[in-house]
Amino acid sequence: MRMRTPRPLVLDTLITLAMTWVAVRLGQVSVTRGWPELDARAYVLLALAHLPVVLRRRAPLVVFAVVQVAGIAYISLGYWPVASALGSMLALYTVASVYSARIAVGCAAVMTAKWVYAGVISDSLSMTLVVSQALMFCLVLVWSGTLARRSRELARQLRAEQAERGRREVAAERGRIARELHDVVAHHMSVISVQAGLARFVLDSDIATTRSALGIIENTSGEALEELRRILHVLREHDLGGAESAAPMPTLAHLDDLLGRIRAGGVPVELSIMGTVRPLAPGVELCAFRVVQEALTNVLKHTQHSDAQVRLQYGQRELTVTVTDNGTGNRDGVIPASVRAGGGHGLIGMRERAKLYGGTISVGPRPEGGFAVRLTLPTSATGARWRDERTR
Known part of the structure; x- marks a missing residue:
């Protein structure tokens, strides 16, 4: 049984709720590490730093700006910075996966500055550790997002090339079929036209010639119908090998039949x-x-x-x-x-x-x-x- 892929909005909603829950839990346990206990303002800011991520695919830059501002406000009130970092990290990855490298690097610089700001206003954080973590996380996020964007671009390009190749193959096949139809119809109808004119011309004066011409018309029209059926069978048949084996294409061995029809014309x-x-x-x-x-x-x-x-x-x-x-x-x-x-x-x-x-x-x-x-x-x-x- 084939499993359905969740819709992007549903998937983002689940991810956002999970991140928000983890952020709240981190904020609650931050007391054991010596950070202030969460109050109403902290819960509101944590929500603003994570819940907008549900719309990250629709407005990546707006979401990134909102979660960064909420994170800066959360850090400025003296709460543990780690609790507000998850939303901004996912927002940065989304920006890198949608926009050019220049925009992604600019957003990464903003996020790095926020982390450095957290280290500056906090005496308990090592600046060396803060800067190294900021650079490492931003580098990984931008690199991963860029790879995702390039993969989508390559996939779109591949689909476009496949579609174009399919159109060319269809056009080539239509040309081949048109040539086959022309060869079949033009030759046989020419013979029929000549014999019909001959039959009408000698209808009252030469019954034997008229009968011969009508016989040629009958045989030629039957051959034309048979070849048209063969071509239509090939069009309907998915297995070309089976179609070819059922109705072989004309070869030079069939020239005698062709010349016979021309002589009859x-x-x-x-x-x-x-x-x-x-x-x-x-x-x-x-x-x-x-x-x-x-x-x-x-x-x-x-x-x-x-x-x-x-x-x-x-x-x-x-x-x-x-x-x-x-x-x-x-x-x-x-x-x-x-x-x-x-x-x-x-x-x-x-x-x-x-x-x-x-x-x-x-x-x-x-x-x-x-x-x-x-x-x-x-x-x-x-x-x-x-x-x-x-x-x-």
Whole structure:
């Protein structure tokens, strides 16, 4: 069962009552040490030297001043100084735990002067002992209060840094999810849009082509829904490992399915592979797959009468992915402004993915016509081992 932490005011009330009781008891036994017996004035001054401490968190300097004045009055009447010291000590600690070191040292000097004053007006106290005790107690109290203040400041700074890091992680995760949603929706909806236009165009003249287009629309929309469900499942799933194992991310092995959908959309695509095919880190393969997907989707949306080529080149330490087309512009006859300027959500997503995995990407028109996307991703000998460890 979890215990509740007492509220600060309740805790300070209990501490104040305990200190006041101890001070009264010390004042009562001071007679045995040769000090005057407590009277009504002494009890009132002892109360004023301790009871205000209950408000020390709300007004530390005011409380410190009140208890010091009450203590000086108590000492001036000739009573035992020790009985009035507890409240002022706690007040000094509170000031040091809230205010700067300069203010704390100033209050410590006031308290030290009060102790020296007690030694001066009393013949029974040794000045050497009084001064040494005053300096020692004030030093310990200021040092302890300063440590408490710095600890709170560090705790606040840590909480602020954690909150900021959490906001950055949330923003990064939102960006990743937005890229995934864009990749899924943009590609599949582009295929559906092209096939729907084709079906409407040949609806009355070519029933077979219409049925084929409707079948592609059905399959593509089903795949889009399945990928959206997978992304939503990842969002709801706390155990990312379990979510990934239940729905693996696309890899370069899925390129054939992607190219098939693009060909069905009316864009002939050729795939060529150079070098020795080998397993790469899952993130590298996902990055390469998404860039190919986005580039071919742009070909499908923005070009006409075009052929596309996808080339994978496996180097010793890097993977190069090139997607080119020989299109003559978008379906309105011009290259989109977002593509010319290097903007657009898809192109930004490609650049962010490449940057995330330490790669480079270039996007732009080709001198001989058409458009080219070239992605270079670093690989390492640990890529296969990383993938094996994730699939164990």
